[in-house]
Amino acid sequence: MSELQTLLICAVFGAVILAIAFNLLDMALAALLGLCLLTLAGAVDHKDVMNTVGASDGSLSLLFGGMVVARVLAPTGVFENLGVRFLVMTRGSGRRFLLLLAALVSLVCAILPNATTVILLAPVIIRVCEALELDFVGPLILTAILSNAAGLLTLVGDPATFLAGQAMGLSFLDYLHRVSLGGVLAIAVLVPLMPALFPTVWKARRTLPAGLTPKPIENKGFCAFALASLGVMVGLFLAGEFLPNPVIPPAAAIVGASLALLAIHASRVESVDAVFPDIDWKTLLFIFCMMCYVQVFTKTGVLSGLSRTMHAGFSDNVLLAGFALLGAVGLISAFLANIPVVAAAVLTVKGYLVLLNMVPEEALGLGFADWPDASLPVFVAMMFGGTLGGNATIIGASSNLVCAGVCAARGRPVSFAGFMRYGVPVTLCQLAASAAYIWALSKLV
Numbered sequence: 001m002s003e004l005q006t007l008l009i010c011a012v013f014g015a016v017i018l019a020i021a022f023n024l025l026d027m028a029l030a031a032l033l034g035l036c037l038l039t040l041a042g043a044v045d046h047k048d049v050m051n052t053v054g055a056s057d058g059s060l061s062l063l064f065g066g067m068v069v070a071r072v073l074a075p076t077g078v079f080e081n082l083g084v085r086f087l088v089m090t091r092g093s094g095r096r097f098l099l100l101l102a103a104l105v106s107l108v109c110a111i112l113p114n115a116t117t118v119i120l121l122a123p124v125i126i127r128v129c130e131a132l133e134l135d136f137v138g139p140l141i142l143t144a145i146l147s148n149a150a151g152l153l154t155l156v157g158d159p160a161t162f163l164a165g166q167a168m169g170l171s172f173l174d175y176l177h178r179v180s181l182g183g184v185l186a187i188a189v190l191v192p193l194m195p196a197l198f199p200t201v202w203k204a205r206r207t208l209p210a211g212l213t214p215k216p217i218e219n220k221g222f223c224a225f226a227l228a229s230l231g232v233m234v235g236l237f238l239a240g241e242f243l244p245n246p247v248i249p250p251a252a253a254i255v256g257a258s259l260a261l262l263a264i265h266a267s268r269v270e271s272v273d274a275v276f277p278d279i280d281w282k283t284l285l286f287i288f289c290m291m292c293y294v295q296v297f298t299k300t301g302v303l304s305g306l307s308r309t310m311h312a313g314f315s316d317n318v319l320l321a322g323f324a325l326l327g328a329v330g331l332i333s334a335f336l337a338n339i340p341v342v343a344a345a346v347l348t349v350k351g352y353l354v355l356l357n358m359v360p361e362e363a364l365g366l367g368f369a370d371w372p373d374a375s376l377p378v379f380v381a382m383m384f385g386g387t388l389g390g391n392a393t394i395i396g397a398s399s400n401l402v403c404a405g406v407c408a409a410r411g412r413p414v415s416f417a418g419f420m421r422y423g424v425p426v427t428l429c430q431l432a433a434s435a436a437y438i439w440a441l442s443k444l445v
Contacts (some may be wrong), residue, residue, distance in 0.1 A: 005043045006300045012037055013293055017335055020395055023416060027395060028282045031289035038296065048295045056291040058166065058250040059159030059339050060284055063398060065253025066116030067279050069230055072260035073120065075269055076223040077215065083124040084214035087131050094204030097128060098142065098194050105143055106187055109150035111234045113253075114158050114399040115283065117147045122406045132206045137412050138198050141422050144403035145391045146190060149430065151399075152183030152387055156237050156249045159287075159398065160342040160390070164383035167346040168376070169369025171241045172249065179380060182437045186388060189433045190426060197422055222267035229259035283401045290340035297344060307351025316356055318374060319442045322381035323435060325349070329382050330389030330431050334423075338390035338397050345382045353378070373445040377438050384434040392427040394419040 016034040019025040025033070038044040073079070086104070090097040109117040121143060129136035151158025155165045155175040165175050195202045217223050233256025240247030247255070265272050314321040325345065333341045353359050353375055362368055371379070390397030394404050394416055400423075407414045 005041065006302075008041055009038060009043055009293075009296055009300060013297075016293075027401070028286045028289070031286055031293075035289055035292055044292065044296055048299070049292065052288065052292045052295045055295065055343060056288055056339075058248070059163055060288065061250035062113050062156060062159050062162055062253045063115055063284060063287070064279070065233070065250070065255075065257040066113040067119060068257035068275065069226075069233060069253075069260045070112070070116045070119045071275050071278050072226050072264055073230065074123075076219070076226050077217050078223060078227070079120065079124050080127075081214040081217065083127040084212060086124055087128045087208065088212050090128065090132070090208075092132065092206040092208045094132065094134065094198075094201040095194075097132065097204075098139070098198060098201060099191070101125065101139060101143065102146055102187065102190065105146040106150040106153065109147045109157050110153045111156070111237065113156060114144075114147035114151040114397065115280070115402045117150075118144055118399045118402045118406070119280070122403075126410065131208070132204055134201055134204055135412075136410070137407055137414060138201055138422070140403050140407060141414065141419060142190075142194075142198065144397070144399040145423065145426055146187065147399045148387055148391050148397050149186035149190065150183060152186055152384065153180050154183075154237075156253075157183070158338075158387055160338045160386050161383060162249060163339065163342050164346060164379060164386070166248075167350070168379045169371055172237055173241075178376065179383075182380065182384060182434060182441075185433050185437055186384075186430045189429050193426060193429060197425070219267060219269060222263060222269050225263035225267065226260055229256050229263055232256055232259055280402060280405065283398050283405075286401070287337055287339050287398060290337045291343060294340045294344045298347060304351055306348045307355060310348070310352045311355040318356075318378050319439065321352065322377045322438050322442070325378065326381040326385040326431060326435055326438065329385030330392075330427065333386045333389030334392035334396050334427065337395060337401075338386045341389075342383065342386035345386060349378055349382050376445050377442040380441060381434075381438050384438070385431070388427060388430045388434060391430065392420060392423040394423075396423070 012034045016030045019030040020027045035044060086100065089100055105117060105121065108120065112120070122140060125139050125143060126136045129139055148158065151161050155162055155170065155172045170178065233252050236247050236252030236255060237249055240252050261272050261275065264270060264275060310321055314324065329341060329345050350364050354361055354363055358372055358375060359368070359370070390400065394400050394414060400419065404414050
């Protein structure tokens with residue numbers, strides 16, 4: 001690739017990010033226009049697109065499957081039921097509301113991707129906020145931030161986490177054993193910040209109406225079938241690797257989505273065709289476009305150059321390299337969608353470890369899983385930087401984008417700067433806690 005094309009790629013990519021940050025263009029449109037320009041200039045070809053499909057199919061399948069299951073669960077009445085129970089549990093206290101919200105989001109995001117968690121819980125949160133006479137924007141932003149942190153609890157909690165965990169060769173259970181404590185710390189950091197970030201909600205006190213009781217589930221057969229599809233998906237997340245023909249998490253998500261659609265079809269509650277228009281295609285498209293940019297940057301040699309820079313700067317001090325990755329990837333993820341950032345960072349980390357002679361060159365390809373324990377802090381630092389750095393801005397993570405879409409649909413659009421007011425202080429505190437966790441992890445491996 002010529003130097004002129006490399007400069008063009010950087011210029012177009014920078015223009016796309018600025019257009020999104022200053023709300024000049026819709027994010028998906030800006031990303032598509034940039035790719036069109038690079039295609040016409042010969043910097044992107046058919047092979048690049050197909051390579052992107054191969055690199056992004058796992059994370060996109062995980063998101064798509066979760067979105068379908070979430071959409072099918074919506075007409076069951078489960079979440080209306082949950083909303084009333086949740087409201088009763090708050091006892092009219094804003095403080096209890098925020099603390100219970102943290103617990104609920106963490107529980108759901110441990111088994112479903114973070115964007116799906118926001119989709120599922122948004123109606124519950126809005127209902128509770130209306131009953132407590134509170135603006136729902138702050139709690140929804142908190143839900144997005146919480147879901148990103150909780151996405152570190154398990155391998156399937158965040159597509160970016162899945163990308164990094166897959167590159168590390170970790171199974172679902174391996175991840176729980178070796179990494180998930182860091183997710184617990186990321187969530188715990190949020191609790192003392194809540195009174196400062198959401199003072200109006202934290203101090204709110206309301207008297208709830210007497211006799212609040214949830215409505216009974218009307219179509220219990222459909223509800224049971226839909227919940228069973230979710231149960232099968234979660235079961236495959238946990239045990240799919242032990243089957244005679246192993247089922248990886250993206251495949252498990254597609255199985256769950258297929259069963260959920262079957263539940264809709266069999267129950268005749270609504271048509272299958274009614275489900276697909278409600279899928280957040282724009283977020284999926286935006287993530288795919290950003291993965292295309294990663295593929296193009298790979299061709300320029302920029303990522304391999306970063307690997308060499310890391311090797312020259314840190315040599316075999318993997319802990320220091322990990323700290324640098326935590327900060328750098330965290331900063332980049334604040335302004336780019338974290339899924340493609342993590343995809344690019346994985347390649348950079350692999351290159352660095354190959355240059356250290358810690359692993360053979362075969363590790364640069366897909367499917368390599370024989371990583372030494374000493375490499376774990378570097379990978380974890382990269383993963384935490386990508387996932388938690390995405391909390392800083394509205395475009396940093398898929399759950400943030402979903403949150404913004406929900407707020408806009410309800411007539412309360414969230415600005416880029418408005419989200420940063422919450423996201424930046426949270427991100428700084430979470431990255432600091434992650435640095436302590438990575439240091440402790442390096443002493444154990």
